[in-house]
Amino acid sequence: MHIIFLGPPGVGKGTQANMLVEKYPIVKISTGDLLRESIKIGSNLGMQAKGFMEKGELVPDQLVLGLVLEKISSPEFGKKIFVFDGFPRNIQQAIELDKIMAKVQSKINLVIDFTMDEEERILRLSGRRMCPKCQRTYHMTYAKPKHDNLCDVCDVNLVQRSDDNEEIIRQRSTVYWEHTRPLLEYYNVKKILKSADASRSIENVFSDIENMIKPLMK
Numbered sequence: 001m002h003i004i005f006l007g008p009p010g011v012g013k014g015t016q017a018n019m020l021v022e023k024y025p026i027v028k029i030s031t032g033d034l035l036r037e038s039i040k041i042g043s044n045l046g047m048q049a050k051g052f053m054e055k056g057e058l059v060p061d062q063l064v065l066g067l068v069l070e071k072i073s074s075p076e077f078g079k080k081i082f083v084f085d086g087f088p089r090n091i092q093q094a095i096e097l098d099k100i101m102a103k104v105q106s107k108i109n110l111v112i113d114f115t116m117d118e119e120e121r122i123l124r125l126s127g128r129r130m131c132p133k134c135q136r137t138y139h140m141t142y143a144k145p146k147h148d149n150l151c152d153v154c155d156v157n158l159v160q161r162s163d164d165n166e167e168i169i170r171q172r173s174t175v176y177w178e179h180t181r182p183l184l185e186y187y188n189v190k191k192i193l194k195s196a197d198a199s200r201s202i203e204n205v206f207s208d209i210e211n212m213i214k215p216l217m218k
Ligand code: AMP
Pocket: 009, 031, 032, 033, 035, 052, 053, 054, 056, 057, 058, 059, 060, 061, 064, 085, 086, 087, 088, 089, 093, 163, 172
């Protein structure tokens, strides 16, 4: 069984996915993380994706799908459960994901839609910092690192994502409403869509998510 985390930027999908991975035999597939990694290592794909990401636009489907396919086919993941964070981002990607899943004789069993007010999301994203090494996220008000600006685990300086400024955040939200939001209906029809009120505490949201996935893990 596999899970998709849906929702606009800043609702905490990545944080919740990281918590799931730490507690359960689940693998996170975040296309945003994979793309940022490609840029960091200077790959051809990363160079092609960079301009789109800096503007808050979607990276072309074929680039993203290639990354996802590579990750899913990796033998190290064997029969683990995947949680997709930030993928699919449009109907075409969802259709392609269904095809990939059918090929590996698997399927998506649960899609969680994270909901939160826009101004609250912007506040959260503007204070967000990330560890460039392990990708853990922090918030300078709500989830501070233990020491100064350092990752609790890697002890390296936290950075702010270049697309976490207000103008680009608003553009990412617009892209979400236009391209990603229609996925709610796509998965609602399949009767695998659930919703989580992401404005509550990280722990409360996590507990909701655990309650949604536990019955599927039996
Ligand atoms: P995220 O880390 O999920 O907020 O993604 C950051 C940026 O990466 C997005 O604004 C897009 O430019 C790009 N991106 C991430 N996932 C996808 C995807 N599934 N399809 C297209 N672009 C993506």
